[in-house]
Amino acid sequence: MRVSDQLDATFAALADPTRRAILTRLAAGEASVAQLAAPFDMSQPAVSKHLKVLERAGLVLRSREAQRRPRTLQTEPLQAAATWLEDFRSLWEERFQGLDTVLDELMAAAEQERDDE
Amino acid sequence: MRVSDQLDATFAALADPTRRAILTRLAAGEASVAQLAAPFDMSQPAVSKHLKVLERAGLVLRSREAQRRPRTLQTEPLQAAATWLEDFRSLWEERFQGLDTVLDELMAAAEQERDDE
C-alpha cells in the first residue's frame, strides 16, 4: 500500500465516533466483538463492519481464542497520521516565520524612514 | 457543532490525497480556485467540491477579491485533530506503563525467589 493510501485509510477510519470509541476501548486492552459492541445501540454486524474498516486501515488485529475473535490495537498507522499532522504544522509555521521576516523588514524600513526625517 | 462532529469532519476531510495536497498548497499562502485546481487532472467543479468539504470542516476560509474567491488556511481544526491523536497516545502509553508495572512486579518477584534460594 502506498503511503498516501495508508493515510487515506487511517484518516477515514478515524472519521467516525463509533470507530474512535472502539479504538479508545482497545487502548485498555484486547476485547471481543461482543465486548466492543456492548456500549453501542447498534447491531453486531454493524460493529463488525466498523471493525473491518479499522482492520483494513491496519489499526486493529484479529486473533482467535475459542469462539472469540479478540481484537488488539495496532498504533503504527496512528503514529503515521500524527506525523503527517506534525509535518504539516512545521510547514505552516515556516509560513509564519516568513511572515515574521516580512514584518521585521517593514519595521526596519519604518525605522529607517523615521531616521530620515 | 459538537466536538465529535468537528473531529469527524476534520478526519474525513484529511482522508483524501487531493484535499491534503490542497491544504499543503494553502500552507504556502492564499490561492484562487484556478490555482488550486491547476496541479490536478480534474475538472474545476470537482475541485470546488473538495473545497466545500474543507470549508465545512472549517479548514479553509473563502474571501473575495474581484472575481476571484481566494481560499486561506484555517489551522484550528487540525490542531484539534492532532490533540486527539496526542491524547490517544497518552492513553495507549498508560497501558504500557501498566504493563511495565506488571513486568517490574514479576522481576521483583523473581528477585525475591532468587533470594529465597
Place this chain on the structure above:
DNA sequence: GCATGAAATAACCAATTGGTTATTAAACGA
C-alpha cells in the same frame, strides 16, 4: 451594454458507507 473570466450550481452517475435483518459457520460443552 456586452464580452470575458472566475467560480458556483445543477443534474446526473457509479461506487462506497453505514445501517438493517436473516442466515451461516466455527468452536465449545454436555
Place this chain on the structure above:
DNA sequence: TCGTTTAATAACCAATTGGTTATTTCATGC
C-alpha cells in the same frame, strides 16, 4: 451428536461521495 455462543457473511436499503458536463452567476473592463 446436538444445542449454545460468538462472530462472519449475505442481501438489502438509503444516504453520501467523488467524479462528470452543462449552465448560471458575478464582477470586471471596454
